[in-house]
Amino acid sequence: MRQPVLQVQDLSVERSGRLAVEGVTFALSPESDTALVGPNGAGKSTLVAALLGLVPRRSGAVEILGQPLGIDGQLPRAVRAQIAYVPQTLALQGRFPLTVAEFVGFGFDPPGLRLPWKDQRNRHVAVQQALQRTGCEELGQRLLSELSGGQLKRVLLAFCVVRPRQLLVLDEAQAGLDAPSNEQFQQLLFNLRRQEGWTVLQISHDLDMVRRSCDQVLCLNRRLRCSGSPDHALSPQSLNELYGPHMITYRHQHHD
Template sequence: MTDPLVKISGLSVRYGSNTVLDHVDFRIDRGEIVTIVGPNGSGKSTLLRAVIGGISPSEGRITHAAGLRIGYVPQKLVLDPTLPMTVARFLSLPRRASAARIADALERAGVPGLQTQQMAALSGGQFQRALLARALLDRPDLLILDEATAGLDQPGAAAFYRRIEEVRSETGCAVLMVSHDLHVVMSASDRVICLNGHVCCEGTPQVVAEAPVYRALFGEGTQGTLALYQHHHDHDHGPHAKPVEEAH
């Protein structure tokens, strides 16, 4: 097995007496799409911040592959609507990017030709695609999405995740994402990690969706997730296919 892009061993994060993450073990391999699901307050965003390096662990260690490039798409970004700024200008902050790189990133994000549009005039879906393009500028090995579709309707979210699958296919990058769109996310993932302060269960979408702990957290109505998952997965993931792992 090749070395992982990120390996987390025994990660605990505490704020005062409050333990947000408790002995989390976790890895991300090259080219896989991993989704973290869990209720509010389960430590999902904290885990992402730890992977990026924005939080120091209280215990445990995080190992990155040498030279790892990470692209990050935040949940939301608030820009002053009165500030005139084109998409091309936005993509050149804080480091200038060439016109060719900007065009390539927008193409990969599924919004070619958006360069001259004003950021303030973009729809919610276009804005998130602009954030995705910015994350793709440096050709990341790992793309991290923190509830990147929170403001989109279900068709918009589904289109966004299809685009993420295409980006993975085109570039070979791994994807780590947090989402509440359970139906959509299950269909786009190779591996799902159910988090509630610790790793409750993990495995393929089918294994996790059938796990009692997952149903306890998200309710019995989650069988619809499986129907959608099966609808989208009549095809194989090719070289990225993973054997079914037992949920524990």
């Protein structure tokens, strides 16, 4: 059996003096697509932040590509370089006059290291290829602040694909997209995942997409309430236990 890309054991995270995540255990198999679902305030973003080392954990263990995540969030640079992250929003795009090509180029640079000048040509080629693969070739000289929501999400995927990686983490990456833009983003993500061999962990409220696209579902409401295939984890009984009896499911309208 191949080693899990991500392994989490009895993870607990405290935020603002309370347990936001408690005793969570799961593993991600190589090249799998796992959805993290649950109601607002369930601790999904907190869990993801802890896995990335952005917030401290109270207890438990996290291993990424066989390497333990330090209690201070530290990982070997070689492992950190294998992780890509797509946030719900990019808070900096209106503050810094970065072009799309400049931003995507940062994804090529080794974490914490200055790229040697001799590699600048390789960097330029990699950026152009990443823009082409994500349908962003016409956006290279545009400022991030000028992009629509759908364009920005494609640029974030270009940032992820500019160098080979193994783990892709998305925090409600579809948020703010209309139905056509969401469909385009999900199809692009599906194609890139297969081409790159990514292991994906994505927070999502789009349960229809999760049913269609994901291999595994983690149902979180502070604790892991259930997990398994979409058919099992998204059964009416499981959803009732996770969201309560008054759950409202929002479904995108799909057109043939």
